[in-house]
Amino acid sequence: MQHTFVAYVEDKPGVLTRVASLFRRLNINIVSLTVGRSERQGASRMTIVSDALPAAGPRIMASLYKLENVIEVDDVGRFSSVSRELALIKVAATPSTRSHLFELVEVFRARVVDLATESMMIEITGTESKIEGLLQVLNESEDRVLEICRTGQMVMRRGHHTSRVLQALGDTESVVGSKAGPFPASESGPQEELSASADGEPENIPADPDFPDKNYR
Amino acid sequence: MKNGDSAILNHPARLTGAEILWATLEGEGVREVFGYPGGAILPAYDALRKFPIRHILVRHEQSAVHMADAYARASGRVGVAVGTSGPGATNMVTGLATAKMDSSPIVVITGQVSSKVLGTDAFQEVDITGITLPVTKHNYLVTRAEDLAPALREAFCIAASGRPGPVLVDVTKDAQQAVAEFDFAAAAPRPARPHPMLNASPERIAQAVELLRASRRPVILAGNGILKSGAMSQVRALAERAQIPVACTLLGLGSFPASHELNLGMMGMHGEFFVNQSIQQADLLIACGMRFDDRVTGSLATYAPQAKKIHIDIDPSEIDKNVHADIALIGDLAAVLDALLPRLPSRDGSAWLKAIRAMKGAESVRDIRNMPDNGHLYAAHVMHDLWHATSGQALISTDVGQHQMWEAQYYKHETPRSLITSGGLGTMGFALPAAIGAKIACPEKEVWAIAGDGGFQMTSPELATIAQEHLDINIAIINNGYLGMVRQWQEAFYDKNYQSTPILSPDFVKLAEAYGIRAAAVRTRGEVSGAVEEARTHQGPFLINFLVEQEDSVYPMVPSGAALHEMIRRPQANPLVETASDT
Ligand SMILES: Cc1cc2nc3c(=O)[nH]c(=O)nc-3n(C[C@H](O)[C@H](O)[C@H](O)COP(=O)(O)OP(=O)(O)OC[C@H]3O[C@@H](n4cnc5c(N)ncnc54)[C@H](O)[C@@H]3O)c2cc1C
Ligand SMILES: Cc1ncc(C[n+]2csc(CCOP(=O)(O)OP(=O)(O)O)c2C)c(N)n1
Ligand SMILES: [Mg+2]
Numbered sequence: 001m002q003h004t005f006v007a008y009v010e011d012k013p014g015v016l017t018r019v020a021s022l023f024r025r026l027n028i029n030i031v032s033l034t035v036g037r038s039e040r041q042g043a044s045r046m047t048i049v050s051d052a053l054p055a056a057g058p059r060i061m062a063s064l065y066k067l068e069n070v071i072e073v074d075d076v077g078r079f080s081s082v083s084r085e086l087a088l089i090k091v092a093a094t095p096s097t098r099s100h101l102f103e104l105v106e107v108f109r110a111r112v113v114d115l116a117t118e119s120m121m122i123e124i125t126g127t128e129s130k131i132e133g134l135l136q137v138l139n140e141s142e143d144r145v146l147e148i149c150r151t152g153q154m155v156m157r158r159g160h161h162t163s164r165v166l167q168a169l170g171d172t173e174s175v176v177g178s179k180a181g182p183f184p185a186s187e188s189g190p191q192e193e194l195s196a197s198a199d200g201e202p203e204n205i206p207a208d209p210d211f212p213d214k215n216y217r
Numbered sequence: 218m219k220n221g222d223s224a225i226l227n228h229p230a231r232l233t234g235a236e237i238l239w240a241t242l243e244g245e246g247v248r249e250v251f252g253y254p255g256g257a258i259l260p261a262y263d264a265l266r267k268f269p270i271r272h273i274l275v276r277h278e279q280s281a282v283h284m285a286d287a288y289a290r291a292s293g294r295v296g297v298a299v300g301t302s303g304p305g306a307t308n309m310v311t312g313l314a315t316a317k318m319d320s321s322p323i324v325v326i327t328g329q330v331s332s333k334v335l336g337t338d339a340f341q342e343v344d345i346t347g348i349t350l351p352v353t354k355h356n357y358l359v360t361r362a363e364d365l366a367p368a369l370r371e372a373f374c375i376a377a378s379g380r381p382g383p384v385l386v387d388v389t390k391d392a393q394q395a396v397a398e399f400d401f402a403a404a405a406p407r408p409a410r411p412h413p414m415l416n417a418s419p420e421r422i423a424q425a426v427e428l429l430r431a432s433r434r435p436v437i438l439a440g441n442g443i444l445k446s447g448a449m450s451q452v453r454a455l456a457e458r459a460q461i462p463v464a465c466t467l468l469g470l471g472s473f474p475a476s477h478e479l480n481l482g483m484m485g486m487h488g489e490f491f492v493n494q495s496i497q498q499a500d501l502l503i504a505c506g507m508r509f510d511d512r513v514t515g516s517l518a519t520y521a522p523q524a525k526k527i528h529i530d531i532d533p534s535e536i537d538k539n540v541h542a543d544i545a546l547i548g549d550l551a552a553v554l555d556a557l558l559p560r561l562p563s564r565d566g567s568a569w570l571k572a573i574r575a576m577k578g579a580e581s582v583r584d585i586r587n588m589p590d591n592g593h594l595y596a597a598h599v600m601h602d603l604w605h606a607t608s609g610q611a612l613i614s615t616d617v618g619q620h621q622m623w624e625a626q627y628y629k630h631e632t633p634r635s636l637i638t639s640g641g642l643g644t645m646g647f648a649l650p651a652a653i654g655a656k657i658a659c660p661e662k663e664v665w666a667i668a669g670d671g672g673f674q675m676t677s678p679e680l681a682t683i684a685q686e687h688l689d690i691n692i693a694i695i696n697n698g699y700l701g702m703v704r705q706w707q708e709a710f711y712d713k714n715y716q717s718t719p720i721l722s723p724d725f726v727k728l729a730e731a732y733g734i735r736a737a738a739v740r741t742r743g744e745v746s747g748a749v750e751e752a753r754t755h756q757g758p759f760l761i762n763f764l765v766e767q768e769d770s771v772y773p774m775v776p777s778g779a780a781l782h783e784m785i786r787r788p789q790a791n792p793l794v795e796t797a798s799d800t
Contacts, residue, residue, distance in 0.1 A: 021350055055537070062414055062533035068355040068375060175418050176556045177548015178411040179379055179531055
């Protein structure tokens with residue numbers, strides 16, 4: 001089954017290799033992986049879609065946390081979220097065969113972004129299944145798909161769930177057993193600055209000045 | 218700067234990268250490093266004389282890493298190894314993988330070609346951070362002198378914290394030569410946040426206590442994590458207060474005193490039958506810092522079928538990896554047990570302990586120790602007699618193979634950190650360098666390296682290191698003329714086709730003497746204790762070549778993939794092995 005994770009990672013050379021190498025080591029196939037800047041300075045955001053056994057989620061998450069450059073991981077697949085992918089599709093099309101493609105583009109709320117004598121390029125954004133839908137129709141009709149370029153999925157949780165809030169929610173029970181190295185854990189970690197209102201919805205999320213905080217130990 | 222002048226640590230100064238490297242190590246409390254020089258690390262070696270750090274020159278970089286590893290296992294401090302770029306660095310890979318598998322905190326520093334020529338296949342350039350990515354906890358490529366102190370300090374922190382492990386710091390030659398501001402305090406790593414997956418909440422601990430209360434046949438599985446956490450007294454309190462028997466993994470030996478009435482001994486592939494039987498019959502397993510390795514569980518489908526499992530481990534990726542945990546307590550073992558102990562119910566464990574004792578009775582009758590001296594020299598005798606002579610108080614490193622298992626069976630470890638062995642990777646050649654690392658860490662201890670004739674030859678040049686450093690280490694070679702453990706598998710599963718397992722060795726006594734090391738050969742059981750005594754009283758290193766029974770096998774044994782209770786028992790009628798009537 002597909003597992004989807006959002007990971008905030010340090011924006012440094014070699015971090016992508018470490019993440020990719022982890023999945024290789026676990027013998028888990030990456031279906032798609034998108035990386036880009038995030039709202040946090042110095043941190044990139046990855047959406048990783050992988051194919052693994054249903055029970056593998058927590059172990060993948062735990063293994064990601066073992067990478068020193070990984071700041072935060074969210075198993076977003078388990079929550080209500082918005083997922084988008086962008087695709088560019090180049091289709092063979094002559095002036096005589098164009099018109100039904102324009103209709104298709106209309107139905108799928110896609111866009112034509114390039115038109116040449118022998119081909120046209122379609123841009124489509126949406127869920128994975130919407131893109132698959134357009135491709136299927138193109139393949140089933142007489143059209144010849146020349147090139148496909150897909151970004152892979154980007155996923156974001158619905159609602160007021162920044163990762164910082166999630167952390168606050170997860171930290172309401174008091175747990176023991178952190179084992180820091182020679183350096184003691186800070187006495188007022190970022191979590192303690194957060195206050196949760198009565199209904200459990202945290203409010204007042206402070207900006208963390210010296211983000212990223214990398215060392216979970 | 219000489220002799221621990223801490224001015225350098227307290228007042229920021231401009232130093233070369235090479236000086237920053239050693240100054241940072243000094244600040245981290247490093248007093249000894251194991252290493253081997255070469256071109257790309259030469260600036261660092263040139264600066265070493267200014268610092269109060271002892272350098273132990275090894276004969277192969279793999280050994281340097283094993284020494285650092287054993288240094289860490291013996292002392293609990295971070296071990297450090299240094300090597301040059303290219304072949305020096307690649308030689309260290311096996312050592313890193315060994316340390317990674319057994320969660321040993323080490324920092325390995327390698328020289329690298331200058332940053333200007335990185336990626337050009339320059340002389341002795343190798344992408345060591347790329348190569349070691351899967352066998353390190355983390356690694357760094359440092360190309361600027363100003364990045365060196367923060368990287369090294371973070372490396373020490375990462376190596377020792379959480380689940381410990383090896384960290385490699387690759388330093389380009391130009392970073393060693395450049396000058397930068399050195400401010401030790403400012404280079405401290407950011408304080409750690411608690412791992413977001415820690416979960417030992419009061420509710421979960423209460424659930425664990427509830428399982429304990431309901432249990433009639435509990436067993437504690439004691440692992441290496443006890444030593445890493447320093448949770449010896451907590452585990453002991455748990456066992457004693459709730460009257461729970463304790464079985465140890467190979468790497469957990471010593472974490473609970475062998476002579477304690479609740480100690481069952483080693484579990485798993487070569488554990489005693491009654492120990493595995495207890496686990497198979499248990500209704501509750503309390504796993505303390507152990508990872509249910511396949512040598513421990515046998516076939517997973519049939520493993521401890523009636524038992525609920527409480528798994529306490531600091532690494533969340535170990536939970537549900539091999540064995541499903543009914544209750545997982547993710548966190549540092551000592552801290553978790555500290556929270557659990559006050560809520561521990563008192564139990565009467567006597568019925569279960571009595572049942573276990575009954576299972577044990579039958580086993581010990583066939584134990585090889587009870588065999589009369591029939592002129593043969595068995596490795597088991599050597600281990601037993603060595604244990605007896607040293608009152609179980611020696612610090613022992615073992616290599617990999619049959620002798621390693623016999624040591625684990627017959628040398629009863631009373632104290633933590635008294636057995637150093639490569640469990641997870643099973644690296645032959647480990648014992649001799651490990652003994653050196655352990656002796657450097659604990660000069661006051663009696664240290665023995667126990668190796669097979671095969672594994673000993675993988676790192677035997679380290680005899681020269683022992684001689685050069687004047688180390689008082691005793692060495693026992695269990696010489697059976699075979700790659701014994703492999704021969705045993707050929708005997709059991711490959712129709713005795715002893716393909717490539719008979720192994721020729723040099724005369725180990727003469728070999729030792731060539732290095733200026735005293736040595737003796739032992740052929741009968743009667744000679745064992747005399748030779749051991751001579752080794753122990755001799756000032757300086759001593760090697761004993763024990764010429765043991767050649768085709769002896771380690772019993773009992775769980776064939777790989779079989780169920781834990783389907784062990785091959787000690788044969789009754791094998792003339793080479795004990796029989797019940799011998800007792
Ligand atoms: C030839 C051969 C035969 C072998 N036969 C056997 C055998 O019969 N029986 C046997 O037991 N082994 C055997 N082994 C060893 C086996 O392969 C494993 O290395 C061993 O079982 C692992 O023991 P462990 O799980 O206790 O230690 P490790 O593998 O070191 O695991 C330690 C665990 O503790 C956790 N931990 C670390 N720090 C903490 C902390 N602060 N708090 C909480 N948890 C922590 C870690 O996350 C990890 O999960 C054999 C090896 C060889 C080479
Ligand atoms: C570096 C390495 N190569 C190969 C092996 C596989 N192996 C495991 S035990 C063993 C035999 C060891 O022989 P010896 O050192 O004589 O010890 P014995 O089993 O005879 O006590 C071998 C070859 C290994 N563990 N490590
Ligand atoms: Mg041998």
